[in-house]
Amino acid sequence: MTISLLVVEPDETVRDQLRAQLQMSQIAMSVLYSAAQLMNRVELECPSAILIRAEAPMQGERDALRRLRQAGYDMPVFVLSKSDEVVDKIVLFELGADDYIVDPADLHELTARIKRAVQRAIRTLCDAPEMREKISFGGYEIDFATRRLIRNGAEIALRSSEFALLKLFASNPMRLLTRPMINSQLRRSESQNNSLDVAVCRLRTLIEDNPSSPKFIQPFVVLYHHAC
Template sequence: MTEHVLLVDDDPVVRDLVREYLQGHGFAVSVLYDGAGLKRRLEMERPSIVVLDVMMPEQDGITALRQLRATGDNIPVIFLTARSDVIDRVVGLELGADDYLPKPFDPRELVARIRTVLRRQSTVSPGAPEIRPSYRFGPFEVDFAARELRRNGERVPLRSSEFATLKIFVKNEMTVITRAQLNERLRGHSATYRDRSLDVSIWRLRRLIETDPSEPRYIQTVWGQGYIFVPQGETGAAERYGAGSPVAG
């Protein structure tokens, strides 16, 4: 089974370089731009390990790990940080980090540490399921097993293409997803397509989940890049988070 790494780092250059290197060494990689979304991400998918940057503007890695461990979640975590402060390292390890790698680092060392932690983890606990049964945002619940969307407990009819599109969005919350990435994940290739089926699926989704589809709050357009799913329905998120490199887990 392919080992899955969730990389949490606010630097788009680091995200892209590390993701490309890890994928080249056989890992599946998804990304998250900030520690504030870590707990929610782990509620809907279960990576093999989390590589977590310490220094991030919205929520730092130490706070994110503290909150995660407070819930009893023991998923393996490797810290990345530009700090050389021994106190930060000690605090991180005491909170339950499995390893600690200072920046700048050789990506070969990161691969070695990931494999070491995963080997150690495999001897003490069985693998967890990759995806949790459901995901909630606003008044909605996405049931992955039943492939259903419910609003306040009532089923919302969705076509299979619309559910597949929604699933990609909720698995990549607060991450800019380009049209090419959506097309590749939905169709299994990255070739340019001529029909407007993707536009239709997004338009239909917006009509179902948005109060005003002309001013969407959940599926927001990032002009010139793609789309971003905002589970809290925060207006203006596309402008704030669209400046980074568009990636999708």
């Protein structure tokens, strides 16, 4: 699995040091100089995780993190700062940061934290059962506790990636989900768009009476240009 990390860091020297360490751990790094453009970059790139440099008063970083979470992106976000103030940590955690590292940071430790967070997020998404109410639609029933799709008492076999995609759609009824949004929720990179098309087409084949004219998974132009 290739991890892509978007780094918001204005200091070129720090970026170069971090890039060298990440390359040894096979983590692809892209750069943003200011948090002000974070949302625009995430919509285009959809990274596996984000590392943000934040220094007092941190208002721009706080606003960027708030907008990111409000938009539905839930990739792990790490904050790197020289501030050791508890209030700064609490505010950023409440806004959706996953980890707060006080600078100077050990780059080996930082890399390990990033890899662990991304791997844990993927396992949680794909493998963990959920104790939540079943969802029914069009004669189908999704059992989140047993991770099964059932129709007329019979189970329809789904791959883990397909169940994760179905769960995402079922949890967001009547909501337009863009490619970057789906990729973020499923911890995918933009390079995996072809496999996303395949998974969507397979789901349509399994649950739609007429996959070319679907009722449940609608073919919005901004979502999919790929025909099943």
